[in-house]
Amino acid sequence: MVPAESQVRFCFGRDDLLRTRFAIAPLIEVAAATYVLRLPARFPEHRRFVESALPRLAGLDLDLLYAVNPLGRRAWPNFNAPPPVSPHPGIADELARVARTAPRIVVEDVRRACPEGVPAHLWPFLEDPERALADLVAQTRSFWDAALAPWWPRMTDFLESEIAARARRLVAAGGASAFIDLDRMVSWDGEVLTVSSAAMASRDIGLAGRGLLLIPSVFAFDVWPRIDAPWDPALTYRPPGVGDLWQRDIGAGSALEELIGRRRAAILRVLEQPASTRTIAQRTGWSPGGVSTHLGTLRRTGFVARRRDGREVLYSRTEAGDALVSRS
Template sequence: MGSSRQKGCTVLDLAFSVRDLARTRFALSPLWEVVASIRVLKHPAEHPLYRRWSDEAGRRLAASGLDWGLLADLVPQPPLAIPVFIAPPPTTSVADLGLELAVLRSTPAEQVRSGLGGRRAPRSERIERLRSDPFRGLAELADTVAAYWEIALAPYWPRVRSLLEGDVLHRARVFAESGAQALLNDLGTNVTWDDDTLYVGHHYARGRRALGGRGLLLVPSAFVWPRVFSVTSPAWQPTLRYPPRGVATLWERRTELPQNLASVIGRSRAHLLAELDTPASTTDLARRTGITAGGVSQHLTALRAAGLVDAHRSGRYVLYVRTEAAEVLLAAAHAQRDEVNVPPSG
């Protein structure tokens, strides 16, 4: 396959062996979502798909007073490259930010200096301090990531994680029904499989890379659309980060009240769950729903006790979000409604 099939892009050729196919797997990476979201937040006008999130997260970060300058410096604009060590490919399939931050903190000093010394590495005074004292700099970086996560991403994580896990389940079904070729051909319009090679339309990486029997780690990422990102450095597992199915609808507002759910948990509580498609305060919910602030608080307490709502503090505000259990419950309610409303055939 020639690069002419990938117009406007260079082509990265990932050569597979039988062993590579056998070792290809999926994983989620909260740490990478932090890094990818930084790209969006630094240049929101270039990422209109995420504008709703970037507006909300930007306001909360400004109100928090968090200094995330080092993190921002480490996520540069192309053609400079993001150093791999700040979000290395995860070693397990479980989405665990704490484990990923532990790996980040323990990165060898020489790996840090090497990652920051390349021709395409970002440069700044903060980065130079990290390079001169990796132990202290990595601790600062990990603390910043943890604080950024709590403010900008944790309130949205149940919804994002549900999308990512749904994508993995879909692709697992594709593999079970049609095999590895169909799976690898289904990763996006700029990714194609042919003759034991995965061809990736890429903005900067090019040439042929043999996976060397290590397999390919596939990481769906909510903040990379419409691009894909790759890791092919010998020190890490070869990795492809790609946009999941349905990412364009992730930040759409859906507040349709599922009547079938309302009949079970009550109209007010169902209404609140429907409104919590993005994090909101008690005041926001009272304004949107017409329920008194006291009533909203009582219903949220009940929903939280049932494991359907969680709370996150953002500066002076407490923001409420749906849990993964609530996402599943709402999805089932909508699916059941759609099934009931399907007209009979014939």
């Protein structure tokens, strides 16, 4: 088992800050969305997306797509969702890249992700990687068309605004400003970007003039270092404000949102299960301070209760809060 305090350290040389760049990655969104749709209770902030996508996915054969995005593991293959090589690639171009992956790389990547032995659902990628790759590309396209394509314009607008905001920081405050507030598990000391990750063993990655690719992702539920060859080093992260992405357009909000406001309505919906302020902030992408303010209002109006559980304070909906959500 990998220790909880494991760290991936990206070591910057003289030119690496100058070569730090951003990209939107449709295939990484596909990979992350497969987890959201299979574990919807863990991602209440994406409820509207889940409700939209699941009916469209019914009846599709997605066994290989789910196989390369396995549940309950600390490592998974990368060949199906490699870091992009251009700032904003289209899905067709990215799928064409995957289709051109050398069979040797597919086999090596699957074995790397499964050092304890490759499970049966991944055997097609070892036994006939070319055919499995072609089938995976077809399944990924079907998943994209059904689940993500209807939302992609809204998602790209959101991601482009995140990249633009960080780019303005780069111009105004210098290269290191790109790393401010990426994630609470990320720290920067001027030369090394450190990512605490329980998902992989500690490693030092010398960027050696390649720079670092930063990939904001709507569906990322953690910060993901991408460090395995033959792909360039990359870091996928979740931008702030994801909780607002699925909200209806202004003027088309639900009765609950009109009554108590979009953010308080979203917090009530997140509280399907008791959660701490920090957990709610992580799920919505909002600041803990802002979440705390809204929770205070919801408590005073009788829609939320709180209790202490060890060192944490957990919030949950009251009967009045349940009734309000069920009627919306």
